[in-house]
Amino acid sequence: MKRIFLFVLTNIAVVAVLGIVASLLGVNRYLTANGLNLTALLGFALVMGFGGAIISLLISKPVAKWSAGVRLINEPQNADEAWIVETVRKLAEKAQIGMPEVGIFEGEPNAFATGAFKNSSLVAVSTGLLQGMTKEEIEAVLGHEIAHVANGDMVTMTLIQGVMNTFVVFLSRVIGYAVDSFLRRGSDNNSGPGIGYYVSTIVLDIVLGFAAAIVVAWFSRQREFRADAGAAQLMGRRQPMMNALARLGGMQPGELPKAVAAMGITGSIGKLFATHPPIEERIAALQNSQA
Numbered sequence: 604m605k606r607i608f609l610f611v612l613t614n615i616a617v618v619a620v621l622g623i624v625a626s627l628l629g630v631n632r633y634l635t636a637n638g639l640n641l642t643a644l645l646g647f648a649l650v651m652g653f654g655g656a657i658i659s660l661l662i663s664k665p666v667a668k669w670s671a672g673v674r675l676i677n678e679p680q681n682a683d684e685a686w687i688v689e690t691v692r693k694l695a696e697k698a699q700i701g702m703p704e705v706g707i708f709e710g711e712p713n714a715f716a717t718g719a720f721k722n723s724s725l726v727a728v729s730t731g732l733l734q735g736m737t738k739e740e741i742e743a744v745l746g747h748e749i750a751h752v753a754n755g756d757m758v759t760m761t762l763i764q765g766v767m768n769t770f771v772v773f774l775s776r777v778i779g780y781a782v783d784s785f786l787r788r789g790s791d792n793n794s795g796p797g798i799g800y801y802v803s804t805i806v807l808d809i810v811l812g813f814a815a816a817i818v819v820a821w822f823s824r825q826r827e828f829r830a831d832a833g834a835a836q837l838m839g840r841r842q843p844m845m846n847a848l849a850r851l852g853g854m855q856p857g858e859l860p861k862a863v864a865a866m867g868i869t870g871s872i873g874k875l876f877a878t879h880p881p882i883e884e885r886i887a888a889l890q891n892s893q894a
Contacts, residue, residue: 644776652768660719660761664704667717673706673727683733687745691726694746697837698753700724707733712851716748717757724752736850743834743843750833756826763822767815775807776800816876823878828888841889848889852882 667673679685684707691705701722712732718724726748733741751757783800831848835841879885 641777644773648769648772648776651772652770653765655768656761656765659764660757663757664718664723664725667715667725667727668706671708671710671715671727673708673725675704675706686738687728687733687741690742690745691749694742694749694837695752698749698833700749700753703749703752712736714744714748716751718752719757721752721755726752736847739843740847740850743838743847746834746837747830747844747847749837750830751826754826754829754833756830759826760819760823764815764819767818768812771808771811771815775804775811778807779803820876820878824880827879828885831885831889832892835889835892841892845886845889848882848886852886 668675676684676688679688687707688705692702695702701724703716703718703724703726706725706727708727708729710729710731712729712735714726714728714732716724716726726745728741728744732744736744779800782803783797786799787797831844832841834844838844
């Protein structure tokens with residue numbers, strides 16, 4: 604599945620690394636020393652779950668810059684770049700957030716916003732989007748990304764991911780302990796978790812991690828509707844955002860690097876893992892809104 608955003612994948616990787624470190628430090632032996640200690644396991648799951656999500660959030664902006672090849676507009680080199688920076692500034696002021704960093708990346712039509720904090724974010728647009736849209740449509744897209752920042756979507760996603768991670772870590776170890784106990788029934792060796800525990804928890808961390816990604820993707824789709832409405836509110840009318848979405852619907856959507864796909868403007872492949880609703884649904888939602 605090409606479009607599973609790297610925020611989730613990075614998060615799963617971080618949780619896996621934390622799990623390996625915990626194993627090396629003997630945490631698993633502590634949790635299972637006298638039967639499974641569910642209280643200690645819950646605390647462990649909370650630290651692991653939210654630790655992975657928070658680390659993913661904190662590194663989201665540098666990872667996005669690197670993976671997308673973003674060139675920051677520190678000093679506009681032409682009138683178009685000056686217009687983009689000024690438009691972002693105007694929208695940020697309306698949304699009452701700090702001025703984001705503004706960047707451009709090479710590629711087909713797309714855009715994204717990311718960052719751990721409302722007043723220290725990044726908004727980037729592709730060259731394909733700049734070349735294929737009118738200024739009004741580009742402004743609507745920028746408004747959509749600013750709305751993501753103003754709504755605190757990255758933090759919301761982090762909290763949701765943290766809750767999902769906690770369930771993943773907790774359930775994988777409970778099930779892993781049950782599997783290990785079944786495999787070792789009748790054995791006198793109770794010195795610590797066996798191979799069944801380690802293999803089961805590693806496999807379940809990955810499998811349940813992808814199951815959790817489905818839930819996170821569902822929340823992501825809901826927030827796209829809110830960001831569309833936010834763009835309409837920032838511009839004072841909904842037609843520019845509808846026009847931008849309609850134009851994107853006729854374009855070949857750009858494939859964002861997975862690190863930023865969840866914050867992009869276009870849709871993704873696969874219903875369960877889709878981070879964005881179909882464009883037709885987004886246009887219909889705007890048509891039925893009161894903006």
